Amino acid sequence: MTLSPANTAAAISNEQLERIDAWWRAANYLAVGMIYLQDNPLLSEPLRPEHIKNRLLGHWGSSPGQAFIWAHANRLIREHNLDMIYLSGPGHGAPGVLGPTYLDGSYSEIYPDKSQDATGLQRFFKQFSFPGHIGSHCTPETPGSIHEGGELGYVLSHACGAVFDNPDLIALACVGDGEAETGPLATSWHINKFLNPISDGAVLPVLHLNGYKIANPTLLARIPREELASLLRGYGWEPLFVEGSEPMAMHAAMASAMDHAIGRIQAIQTEARRSGEAQRPHWPMLVLRSPKGWTGPAALGDKKLEGFWRAHQVPLPNPRHDSAQLQQLEGWLKSYRPWELFDEEGRLKPELQALSPQGNRRMGSNPHANGGLLRRKLQLPAIANYAVAVPKPGSVQHENTAVLGELLRDAIGLNPDSLRVFGPDETASNRLQAIYEQSKKVWMEDFLPEDLNGSELSRSGRVVEMLSEHTLVGMMEGYLLTGRYGFFHTYEAFAHVIASMFNQHAKWLESCLHHAPWRAPIAPWTCLISSTVWRQDHNGFTHQDPGFIDLAGNKSGDVVRVYLPADANALLAVAEEALVEPNVCNIIVSDKQKHLQYLTLEQARAHVAKGIGLWSWASNDHNGHEPDEPDVVMACAGDIPTKETLAAVQILRREIPSLKVRVLNVVKLFALTQPSEHPHGLSDRDFDTLFTTDRPVIFNFHGYPWLIHRLTYRRTNHGNFHVRGYKEKGNINTPLELAMNNQIDRFNLVIDVIDRVPGLGSRAAHVKEQMKEAILANRRYAHEHGMDAPAITDWQWTATDRNCQEAN
16 A cells, blocks of 8 residues: 555645644754754854864764654554554664654653753753763663664564553554664564464554665665565565655655554454454554655755765764855754744744643653563562472482473463563473463464464464574563563574674663663563583584673673573572563573482572582582681583583592592672672682682683683682683584583593692592593493493482493
8 A cells, every 4th residue: 555645635634734744843953953063952043163063973864754753653642542652773763763752841851951941952952972971872861762773673573572461552663774674674574473463562663765774775765666565565564655755745645654554453453352363464564765864955065965875874074164064054954944843942832742642652751661660570489399309419310491491381370461481493492391381382373283283382372482583582672671571592502693682682771770770670681591512412513602601791790690500409599580680681501401400499599699609518628627728629610511520529539539629619600700890799708718719720611711711810819720611622422522522521620630739640640541541432432332321321429439430
């Protein structure tokens, strides 16, 4: 359906259209002022060079189109009492959002110094893209924003997450045509396959075709209209085209298109809620084709500006030092006729103020865009219900993540409209399938008869699966930012796909803490990393990469947490803490395969509370009530590294009984760093007590070894830290063979101790030779039988066990 100016009758009166146009001109005037002006905000005198900012930074190109969308949304919100939020997808799109939030009063309410008068307007202008103030993205400091747009591609997935379980909410999502070229945006057109018209709200996408990126045409703006329409229909949308450049005709077309879209959304929802039958409709969307830098200067000399890529950022680059550009800028600002829009005191005229919705219906003040205000406490069942019985350490095996699946199953039952689980087709693979006993996978596509036998699909499921980690994490972020709880899980090696999303969300949270304290805390961003590096028997080298946790070390300790539970009860204790801590990003590393269990639930809770635990039951550096010093500290973090460390300790205690060994297990990775760097950090005094100040520390780590050195380099005993971890050595290997390739196995650890403990070398020569022979024997066994020897696979912790852990 095309609603171009040539064939559209006005949906509203000319008087209404003229007022909308005036409001839009005011928003455009503010956008230009933000980029250029530091003084003379209402052109009370001719422009002079000193009125212009020293720094001209900003992005003008998409601003008029975004303000145009906002102006028309205001009318619909007022007429239909809509609950609507706006998400800005174009990069650096803040001018098109800041202006409207200032005009509707939302901005001044949060920042009273940016008042609704000439003085406040001057401050509003000067702060934009200015050192110490706000940037050109829709950052957390921007009222009404839950989507920054610093990284492109997530506006639709964020919008989808926002309307999950929000049946009355409409997320108006502006998709930039440059953004539409990204992979994440391309996959997120599929959000309509997950939206239930009964229980969810609606996303109204507006694909804004202004034709250009920074210095290139955009793909979707250059393909034939019918090709674009077919593409969007193929994705399952009903596109409405609004195209042109003459403002009043475009207002008429936009009004008609918006009326049609909202009417269609309401009709879909009304019928689904009346009948109780949820089907996947073709939801409406808009395609707005308008010039890049619409209403800006047509040209600079012989170079085209409006309608070309040169309008993308600052069209007039040097008005402070070029009198011709200064004059052109003044003409541009006056083209909006600000004297018709603002009174002499700098306030928007009352008849234009009246065009904005009131109170929380303003998109700049909607509480869904400050979702922490709506967040309810997450109800968690007692984790004792899921505890694994551990009669003695290292004697029973269990799938660690299976108990987490049971916990999430019952948590969904207690939080039926505020907790969702997101993952790329791996819920069962990651052993979380117990969730299906409470809730299935949401699926709005067709059902086949065979789907009833094990596909676990439902129109109202609370599990969201799709083979696009970008879209899933975007959905989860939208869900969190509007006040709910989410849980994402993925395979370890491919978590890097969403690494930049993790970065952006962590930055968002940090900005909230330090620059937008008016934002209420939101639920944690939580990612379970499973199918980990050390258990890739058949997947091989491609599935071996534990480096996602390295990213967390680059972020502020205020907002990141990394947990490495070694067994099921520790994972439960981690979940009990992590799932409820607000304003943080959690990375939980826990493999899905069966592992030995070490701690009772009570011990696990204490262990997680401390972050680093001294496992006395595995140590022999204590002699009754007499204090003693260890000869070596054996530290570990992660499930397989913990098992191999304990196996090494068992060999050492058997073969060198005089050696005093202390065993430490790290569950909170950032406990290794100083408390000044992270709230989990141990004090230097506590750290030295555990790790000693002068004894060798053999640290067996789940990830890349240099991360441990990064975290501990300022500690007293760092020079004695010898870290083993993954070193990019592996392929199709048995678990032990992979460990041996990277020297985190029990035999290499014993050799490490012999080499590192002063005076032990020659005295333990025979033990060292035994370890070398064990490595060779176990490698031969793996290559002959395709699996590890029973002595390895069936190994259990028994401190007095004297059986040699070699292959037969």
